Amino acid sequence: MEATRLVRLLGLPQGEEALRERLRRPGHPRLKEALAAYLKRLQAPKEAFSALERLGVGAVVAGQQAGLLGGPAFTFYKAHTALTLAEGVGGAAVFWVASQDHDVEEVRHLHLLRDEALETLSLDLPPLPSGRIPLGPYRERLLAFLGPWAEDPRLAYALEGKTLSEFFARVLLAFLGERGLIPFDPMAEELAPLFLEALEKELADPLGSAEALNREAERIRALGGKPPLRRKPGATNLFLETDQRRLLFYEGGAFTDGVRRYTAKELWEIARANPSRLTPAAGLRPVFQDLVLPTAGFVVGPNELAYVAELSEVYARYGLAMPALFLRLRALVLEPPIRRILSRYSLDPWAFVEEGEEAFWRAAGGALEAFRELEAGFKALLAEAEAWEAKAKALEPTLERPFRRFRFRLKGEGERLLGKLLRARALRDEVLRGHLERLKRHLLPLGLPQERVYPFAMYALRHPEALRRLAEAPREGRAVIPLG
Incomplete structure (x- = not known):
């Protein structure tokens, strides 16, 4: 069953009316202060600071793992959808930097198209959250791979980041900060403490959110869907980071990460000392996001929509209304040579992407x-x-x-x-x-749609008008972005 149809069957909120109904909800009382400190450390543009004032109206949130050079182009398309929606209601667009994710295979490759050749940089990253991986050991390889592009002031600024996730956040600010995008890294020292209250509640009832997730999974299965998230018996919705990030299990009044056992008090002491070490799993992450941010709308990709659709009971357990859900823009960048070839054969570019x-x-x-x-x-x-x-x-x-x-x-x-x-x-x-x-x-590089391989920053570095053309694109659906 398609995720969009499942969302309709479940009666989950969608559309601008639902977005407006969710405005003016409170975020964390220290949110604005913490974000201002974070943006100051990143030397964000003035437009990002101005956007903080609009958080009182509400936030439209998107998010993605911290890919190199901003990750594949769909990252910028998510941000564009969030920015356009936020502008329409007078709110702020926030981009959640998924720095807690430890699936480094998703973020260690950078693909660029130069001189009609696909070039790939692959970094040998440790199996740690991207917010914990220092950029320093990889900076020289990045500089060499980027070549003359590394001298662009936007990339020079981004490459000053201390970690992989900070490099990603700085890319967002360098290319989209002037539109008022606010990056949010939950592992940043200024922002991680905002999650302590949510962590305390989850530790007090460690199986509650997992059980809520499983109940919703059964309802989705009864409707003919295939729920992507499911917790095994005893599995919580929390990860603990020690030498690596491991899922916590709870049994007999104690927690275990498969290496050692912990009491709730011990985990709480770890969280208080360093809240970035105790982090939510996918079945809890959007809820933690919305406990801190005044989220009115949530921009997701087609795959994300399926798992977010499974979280309504987890939201209810925390007394939160689900945000209005929006699918991100899908787009194709067409440079002049490709436009000429497509025109020669009267070939629809979307037909080529979908049928090859x-x-x-x-x-x-x-x-x-x-x-x-x-x-x-x-x-x-x-x-x-x-x-x-x-x-x-x-x-x-x-x-x-x-x-x-x-x-x-x-x-x-x-x-x-x-x-x-x-x-x-x-x-x-x-x-x-x-x-x-x-x-x-x-x-169709690597047999995948363009937006899943090449970073949009690549096009912005080649074409001065690329960011303007993106800003002019529709907020949802499909779009072609002609350049050159």
Whole structure:
């Protein structure tokens, strides 16, 4: 079941009306003060500080793991959706830097397209939260990989970050800070203490949120959905960081991370000494976010929507109304060479992203006159076969089915042969083959949609108008961003 349909079945809040209904809810009483200190340390632009004043109206929140150079482009698309929604209601856009996540495989690669070649930097990161990984040991490799781009003042500023998550937050500020985006790193020394009250409540009833999650999972399963989150018996919704980040289990009045046992008092003392060591799992993270931020709207991707949809009982347990949910913008950046190729074949770029080579073969076939003639002859043959079927039925009704089977076999085999013909023709046509490979590098790198591979900062570094074009894009749905 699609996540959007599940959200409708569950009756979860969506849309601008639901967003406006959730404005003016209070955030943490020390939120503004803590965020101001955090932004001051990061030397944020004045527009980010001005946005703090709008937190009293409400926040539209997006978030993502701390990827290199801002991570894949959809990170900026999430931020754009949040900024546009917040502007519409007079609130603030906050970007949650998922610095507590320890899945370094998601963030250790940086892919750039330069001189028509896909280049990749892969860092050997330790299995720690990105907020705990120092940038220093990797700075020289980043500088070398970025080359002349590293001299851009925005990247020079971002590369001053002390940790991977601070590098990410500084990229957001460098490229989107002038639009008023506020990054929020829950592991930052100024912000981590804001979660102490939530941690204390979770430690007092360590299985309550996990049980609420499982109950909602059963309801979703009964509706025909497949809940992505589920807690095993005894599993809590908390991670403890020691030499690495481990999920806590609770049994017999004590906690364990699989290495040693802890009492609730011991964990509370750890949290008070350093609240960034005790962090929420996915089944609790958005709730912790909204206990601190005055969240009225939450911008998510399609995959996130599925797990956020499972959290309504966890929200209720904390006495919180779920924020209005919005799917982020999906976008394709089209640089001049790609626009020319697409125009030559009258090829829809979204069709190419969703169908790959098949969409190209169809479009290219239309561009080859000889192939069009052959295709037209084949269609005429199919029409003739259909006429034979009608005549056979009139002469002898029992022969209708065999004639229909013949027509279907003819259609299938003919389409297969036409496809082989076009591919064989393309293999001998360097221009056609070159155009296909170029489209793949730009729109489907590594076999994935462009927005999941290349960072938007790459386009902003190449094209001065890129950030303006992004700001002009719609807040939701699909968009094409032409550059150059």
